[in-house]
Amino acid sequence: MIINFLFAAIKAGTPLLFGTTGEIMTQKTGNLNLGVEGMMFMGAFVGFFTGYKTGSITLALLAAFAVGVFAALIYAFLTVSLRANQNVTGLTLTIFGTGFAQFFGERMIAAAPDKSPKLPAELVAALSEKAIPLLGDIPYIGKLLFSHNIIVYLGVCIAFICGIYINRTKAGLNMRAVGENPAAADAAGINVTAVKYIHILAGGGICGIGGAYLSLINGGGVWNNSCVNGQGWIAVALVIFASWSPVKAILGSLIFGAFSVLQFYVPKDIIELPNAFYIALPFLITIIVLVFTSMKKSKEGAQPAGCGINYFREDR
Amino acid sequence: MQYPQLSLLLEAGGILACNRHLTASHRVPAVANYFLTGEIMQKEKTHATAIELKGITKTFGSVVANNQIDLSVRKGEILALLGENGSGKTTLMNMLSGIYRPDSGSVLLNGEAVTINSPEDAIEFGIGMIHQHFKLVDVLSATDNIMLGVKGGSRWLKKTRSDKIQEISRHFGLDISPEKKIYQMSVGEKQTVEILKVMYRNANILILDEPTAVLTPQETKKLFDILRRMKAEGCAIIIITHKLNEVMEISDRVTILRKGESIATVETAETNAHELTELMVGRPVELSIDRPENGFEETLLEVHHLTVANEEGFEAIQDIKFELKRGEILGVAGIAGSGQKELCEAMAGLLPVSKGAILYNKENIIGKSPEEIIKMGISMSFIPEDRLGMGLAASMGMVDNMMLKTYKKNKGPFVSRKEARELSKRLIKQLGIVTPGVDTPVRRLSGGNVQKVLLGREIESNPNVLITAYAVRGLDINSSYTIYDSLNEQKQKGVGILFIGEDLDVMLELCDRIMVLCHGKVTGIVEAKTSTKEEIGLLMTGGSGKEGSADA
Known part of the structure; x- marks a missing residue:
């Protein structure tokens, strides 16, 4: 029972992990992108559509990544090159991405046989949960950690790679400096614009994969026009919960994944709460987390100081 | 490599x-x-x-x-x-x-x-x-x-x-x-x-x-x-x-x-x-600073056993005691971070005081809000190390910055910019502030001009006690002298001035008395006329103070 619950929590937390990791990469370079929801929606549709047409998991994920990069490129061009307000641009991207996915999603539904686009069987099989040989046989742990679908492992790998990249490499150091104090980074000879573009784009791509997870895995192989449904927003809040560390984001997304599947594992005969409560729960927790994390005063593990502010070298 | x-x-x-x-x-x-x-x-x-x-x-x-x-x-x-x-x-x-x-x-x-x-x-x-x-x-x-x-x-x-x-x-x-x-x-x-x-x-x-x-x-x-x-x-x-x-x-x-x-x-x-x-x-400038004498004798402000903890909970000011007379410039010298900032903030009502009393005309101001303190006539201008920090809103123009202190005098829900605009223009003339216009955001101004805006506003509010920290930090000679003159003018009006400064040469010429802080304690209060730079330097490092034994 507990194992089943945690297993489901991991499954439900993975899209959050992608979204959170992507947003951490973006914020660490000094840009607050509120368009995570939109980028995930675009990734969800394009990933699903590619999988629907080609049946290839690789192509589906690549396409989702590419459309995330594309969406982030719009954001980066507006905020970095044209220095538009980051909050407004991000919100607009969310509205655009949601509309994009639902518009084309509707067309796809209309064109599909029995008005229900289903993924090809071979793709569903490739996406199914499979135990890793040997490791998957370990009692409890095997089921919990080594019997997931392939995208779960991809998400954890990306989070670890991003964590190492940020903290252990020179490029990561440069990126942190740009996010904290772009003027200092600039004076040190770092190309601020290039660093911002690279990481905003990478972050967008990662968010796109998170969206594809929602449509490919959570939808059970059938397209659903509201598959992202606020997960992008929770990811933005999780960034704060994870104190801008992709590795901590793994734990954070697991906890939030657990909240989102809690309703199926609480014995109904003992505690009876309305369904609406469980649906609202992750959002309620988000608010509580924000209240507590905002009370923290330390300079480290805080939002990059330059986050949300556009940089212009000759500004005085 | x-x-x-x-x-x-x-x-x-x-x-x-x-x-x-x-x-x-x-x-x-x-x-x-x-x-x-x-x-x-x-x-x-x-x-x-x-x-x-x-x-x-x-x-x-x-x-x-x-x-x-x-x-x-x-x-x-x-x-x-x-x-x-x-x-x-x-x-x-x-x-x-x-x-x-x-x-x-x-x-x-x-x-x-x-x-x-x-x-x-x-x-x-x-x-x-x-x-x-x-x-x-x-x-x-x-x-x-x-x-x-x-x-x-x-x-x-x-x-x-x-x-x-x-x-x-x-x-x-x-x-x-x-x-x-x-x-x-x-x-x-x-x-x-x-x-x-x-x-x-x-x-x-x-x-x-x-x-x-x-x-x-x-x-x-x-x-x-x-x-x-x-x-x-x-x-x-x-x-x-x-x-x-x-x-x-x-x-x-x-x-x-x-x-x-x-x-x-x-x-x-x-x-x-x-x-x-x-x-x-571009013209000859007199390089000595005036120290006008005046006949004021009454005590304006008394500080007793003041202890203040800073934001991190560390006691930045420990048991200090001094008084400020009407028409006096009391200098405060000390190595950066000796408690100057906390002293200012405590007096302006921004930091809670753990112990002690600050008596202004025999009335204790501890526990009063910054607004009440300003109304009583105590005014502070603190020039932080990065200049644009306390007191001015960087992206607002001079007019709006002037209004930060005065808008409450307006009756009704609307604000009137007329007075503030006139004040801004007057300050530009008086202090020689270089700015494209009164509505140009103050962050566009060069550092020295920003300081003049801040200090000018504080002086214009006609305070009885003026606390000024690092008033000439980074200012050129001409601007510095303009500021010394303004301070002396206030002094002649009977304003008590607490002058927190860095340049000992200037303090020795401008101030009446100099209080030296070291690690949050007063190591001495000397008469500026008879003191020397070396004496103050020693006090700054706790050298001859009785309480300075803990310092290097």
């Missing part, structure tokens, strides 16, 4: 030491090159020009910041760049370091025309700038800041990377803890990191923008030792400063800018402070 062994370094140092004894005409360029290649650089003549600017012009919108400026600096020379606030010194240097690009004019590096398009280019040309507002990332360590953006080498951050940093620090007698985070550092330490950052990149042309503005006398002396050492090793150094005694002490030549134009270049040995001031201001 490979680092030579220590022995090799010592050898290089030896060669350099020898070099210094050679005839003055043969020296080697910056020592930092030795750290990298270990090769002996070809000997070059000193007095060869390192960098030359010809006809540099730069405009910001309608403001001409630099107009046809010529300037040159030689190898092994310290050039002082002197000018009033807003005369275009920082703009000019920002063009050398690649932050701004000139509209016209040329830059010659070792006689060859070059274009500096970005800070990256400047670093490549061996130009290193130490900015007035340090360009450091707060949450990173000293090492990370120094290593930032350095090209080549491993892609990974390594534990051993501070070797070269330590070698450079040892060579120049610098002292830092490589893993300490910037936000935990004092201003002096931050500057050391900036210097190391520049040396690590093998700069041989060094630009320092008001490096001593926030340093203690001891730190300044240390900095000058380092600069002399770099000069001896062939670096070309440009230093921007307002302090004439420092110009006379450290520089070989002085270039004077006035209103964006280069007025003159003179040999330091052939000039004096008076001549430099005249060149800078």
